[in-house]
Amino acid sequence: MQVLVRDNNIDQALRVLKKKMQREGVFREMKRRRFYEKPSEQATRERSEAARRARKLARKKAIRDGLIAAPKKKAGAASQRHRSAPVPHHSLDRSR
Numbered sequence: 001m002q003v004l005v006r007d008n009n010i011d012q013a014l015r016v017l018k019k020k021m022q023r024e025g026v027f028r029e030m031k032r033r034r035f036y037e038k039p040s041e042q043a044t045r046e047r048s049e050a051a052r053r054a055r056k057l058a059r060k061k062a063i064r065d066g067l068i069a070a071p072k073k074k075a076g077a078a079s080q081r082h083r084s085a086p087v088p089h090h091s092l093d094r095s096r
Helices: 010-024 026-032 039-065
Strands: none
Touching (some): 010 026
């Protein structure tokens, strides 16, 4: 995997690398391989993942064919990013 560093901007290159790794599923794979997974557990997980993919595909096909309504878009997703920081709780204040 390659990432170009432009104008010595390491932060931006790191963000791009992380996004690429996320898309490729590297983090998910690392998390999955953290502990040994018995073959029976692996088969169960793969079956559940396949069922989830099949349900998702069927749902998308039904939406495309007009059998079910498309889910509503979440309004204000962009505005939530610019909210002010949450006010700290008084019980967590150790200065008293």
